[in-house]
Every structure is written in C-alpha cells, then in structure tokens.
Amino acid sequence: MIRYLAVFGMLVGGAPLVAHGECAPIEVSYPVRGSTVSDARPEVRWAGSPKSYRIQIESRVPEGSVIERVDARVSGTHFLPPRPLATRRAAVKLLVTDDCPDAPSIAPQAAWFYIDAGAPCPSPQGLSFSTAGSPSVGWSRAEQATRYEVEAYSSADGRLIERKETTLTQAELPRAATALLVSVRPRCGQVVGEAAFGILPPSR
Numbered sequence: 001m002i003r004y005l006a007v008f009g010m011l012v013g014g015a016p017l018v019a020h021g022e023c024a025p026i027e028v029s030y031p032v033r034g035s036t037v038s039d040a041r042p043e044v045r046w047a048g049s050p051k052s053y054r055i056q057i058e059s060r061v062p063e064g065s066v067i068e069r070v071d072a073r074v075s076g077t078h079f080l081p082p083r084p085l086a087t088r089r090a091a092v093k094l095l096v097t098d099d100c101p102d103a104p105s106i107a108p109q110a111a112w113f114y115i116d117a118g119a120p121c122p123s124p125q126g127l128s129f130s131t132a133g134s135p136s137v138g139w140s141r142a143e144q145a146t147r148y149e150v151e152a153y154s155s156a157d158g159r160l161i162e163r164k165e166t167t168l169t170q171a172e173l174p175r176a177a178t179a180l181l182v183s184v185r186p187r188c189g190q191v192v193g194e195a196a197f198g199i200l201p202p203s204r
Helices: 002-011 015-022
Strands: 028-030 044-046 052-060 066-075 089-098 113-116 125-130 136-140 147-154 160-166 170-172 180-188 196-200
Touching: 044 052, 044 089, 125 180, 125 196, 136 180, 136 196, 160 170
Parallel strands: none
Antiparallel strands: 028 044, 052 066, 052 089, 089 113, 125 136, 136 170, 147 160, 147 180, 180 196
C-alpha cells in the first residue's frame, strides 16, 4: 500500500517536477554562449539522442526591435533557421528543450550569442569625388559586395538629397550649392555592410 501511494504521488503530485526536469534547457554546443558569429543563419547544434526537441529563437537589433522569432519542433540535434536572424547585427536568445508542453519561455532569457553579419562585407575603400562635368563618386570594389547603396545628404541641414543603388563602383551625384555628405554602403546578398563616408564639394 505504501509503495502504491509512493508511485501514485510520483504520477500525480510529482508530475510537475518530472515534466520540469524533462523540459529543462539543453546545453547548446554551437553557437557557443557569448560568442559572435558572422553567419546570419547559423546552424544550431546540441548533444542528445535522436528524438523530438523544441527550439525557441528570438533575434533583436541590440537594444532594439525584434528581427526574427522561431518556435519549432525538431527531430534531431541540429537546426538551421529558415530565415536570416540578422541583416547586420543582432543579439540572439536561444532555448532548446525536450518537446514538452510546459517548456520554459524564452522571454526572460538573456542573449545566448551575437551576430555581426557585416564582418565579411567590409566598407568600400578609396572614395574619390569629381565635380568636373556631372558630380560623381567612385570607390574600390568591396570584397563579396553585390551592390552598393549611395546616399547624399546636405551638409547644411542633414536633409537626404538622393538615394540610389548600383552594381558599379561609381555613381553620379546631384549638383548642390553646398557640400554634400556622401555615404556608400555595400550589400553582400542579404547582408548589409559598414558604410564609407566622404564630402563632395559644392558643385554650383
């Protein structure tokens, strides 16, 4: 009778403890806690048997808005996010548990790792300006860049004068009575790199 009550207590009164133990966070082996990776879609890996797991991911602009949320069931010990977790930089929360209904929430978790996707997409070098004929800016091709975003701002009031994209390493700029602050930002596929800046002298 005592043995029956003990077993009954494990099944009823002890159920939350067992479920809690089963749903405790599982240690992730990659990305390593606190590390910074350049891949915007890193494959998450953990040790365990080939069974069903639940993975929760939340990526945010550091100190900013949510970029991507994932809540998925996985059969195995690795998971590739279906979409990039960052276009440039992100702090990423990560929680892997057994596939059970009362898994802990990812909300109170601290960031597990960080993404700096711009690292392999360096800023253009050697910005040069010309005011002969049509004003223009030129630069050296950035490694892995597939296109560039060019912006021109009024140096007097910071107003955006022009924005354009190009696959070339030069772009025409508008004429202006005051100097223009020009930025050239590389894009490597879906990754946005660091911009290079320069000043176009007045051209009229």
